[in-house]
Amino acid sequence: MTSRRRAYKYLVVGEGGPVTQVRLAGGRVRLNEWVTHEVAGELADLVGGTESHVLLLDLGNVEYLTSTTLGWLVGLHTRLRSAGRHLALSRPQPQVREVIEATCLDRLLDVRPALG
Amino acid sequence: VVNTLTAWGWSEVVCRRPGACWGEPVPDGGGVAPWHQEVVRSPADVGRALDAITAAVAGAGHTRKDAFAVRLALEEAIVNAHKHGHREDWGVPIAVRYWVGAGVVAQVEDQGPGFDPGQVPDPTAPENLERSTGRGLLLMRAYMTLVCHSRRGNCVCLCRDRPLAAPGAPVPPGGRP
Numbered sequence: 001m002t003s004r005r006r007a008y009k010y011l012v013v014g015e016g017g018p019v020t021q022v023r024l025a026g027g028r029v030r031l032n033e034w035v036t037h038e039v040a041g042e043l044a045d046l047v048g049g050t051e052s053h054v055l056l057l058d059l060g061n062v063e064y065l066t067s068t069t070l071g072w073l074v075g076l077h078t079r080l081r082s083a084g085r086h087l088a089l090s091r092p093q094p095q096v097r098e099v100i101e102a103t104c105l106d107r108l109l110d111v112r113p114a115l116g
Numbered sequence: 117v118v119n120t121l122t123a124w125g126w127s128e129v130v131c132r133r134p135g136a137c138w139g140e141p142v143p144d145g146g147g148v149a150p151w152h153q154e155v156v157r158s159p160a161d162v163g164r165a166l167d168a169i170t171a172a173v174a175g176a177g178h179t180r181k182d183a184f185a186v187r188l189a190l191e192e193a194i195v196n197a198h199k200h201g202h203r204e205d206w207g208v209p210i211a212v213r214y215w216v217g218a219g220v221v222a223q224v225e226d227q228g229p230g231f232d233p234g235q236v237p238d239p240t241a242p243e244n245l246e247r248s249t250g251r252g253l254l255l256m257r258a259y260m261t262l263v264c265h266s267r268r269g270n271c272v273c274l275c276r277d278r279p280l281a282a283p284g285a286p287v288p289p290g291g292r293p
Binding site for chain 2: 034064071078105108
C-alpha cells in the first residue's frame with residue numbers, strides 16, 4: 001500500500017498501529033489565530049490520509065493557544081467522533097490546561113497528563 | 117474603575133474583584149505612565165501590538181502569568197474586532213490603546229456596528245460546548261479583572277490588576293480580600 005504521507009511544516013507525525021501520535025514542530029509553539037489555521041490545514045490532511053482509530057495530539061511544546069485553537073480542537077473532536085475515531089490531547093503545559101479548563105472543555109475533550 | 121466606566125456610559129461591566137481595582141485608569145498627565153496606541157491593519161500588526169504590550173507588561177514588573185493573560189485577552193479582543201466588527205476586512209483599521217502601570221488597561225475599538233455582549237450564549241453550558249461562539253469573550257472575562265463594552269458595543273475595555281486568582285476560580289461574595 002502506498003503511503004499518502006506528505007511532508008509537513010507544522011507537524012511531526014509518528015504512527016504506530018491504532019494510534020497516530022502528532023506533535024507540533026519546533027521548540028516553543030504559540031498557536032495564535034493564524035498559526036492555528038495553518039496547523040489545522042495540515043492536520044485535516046493527515047486525518048484524511050490515515051485510518052488509525054486514535055489521534056494523539058501532543059501539546060507538550062505548546063505554550064499559548066486561543067479560542068480559535070480551542071474551536072478547531074472541538075471541531076476535530078466532533079469530526080473524529082462521528083467517524084468512530086477519537087482525539088486525545090496529551091501533556092498540556094499548566095497555562096494551556098488552564099485555558100482549556102477556563103472554557104470547561106476538559107469536560108468534552110480527552111486531556112491526558114502524559115503521552116499514551 | 118467600574119464607577120468611572122459606568123459614568124462614561126460603558127455597559128456590561130463584569131468585574132471579578134468589585135471595588136478592589138488599583139485606581140483610576142485615566143492617567144493623562146501628572147507623571148503617570150502614558151497611554152500607548154497601536155493601529156492594527158494586518159496579522160503582522162496584531163503580532164506587533166501583542167508583542168509590544170506583552171513587553172510593556174513584563175517590563176513593568178508584572179509576572180509571566182500576567183503577560184500571558186493580557187496577551188490572550190487582547191488577542192481575543194482584536195480577533196473579535198476583525199472577524200465580527202469588520203467582517204475580516206483588513207482595510208478597516210482596529211485601534212488598540214493600552215496603559216501599563218500598577219495594573220494594565222487595554223481598549224480595542226473597531227468601526228463596526230457593535231454587538232450586545234448580553235446576547236452571546238454561555239459557551240460553558242453543556243448544550244453549547246461544541247459550538248464555536250462565545251469562547252473569546254469568556255477567556256477575556258476569565259483572564260482579566262474587568263471586561264466591559266461601550267454602549268454601542270464596538271469597543272471593549274480590558275483591565276487587569278494584581279494579584280488575581282486563577283481563571284475560573286470562584287469569587288467570594290464581596291470580592292477577594
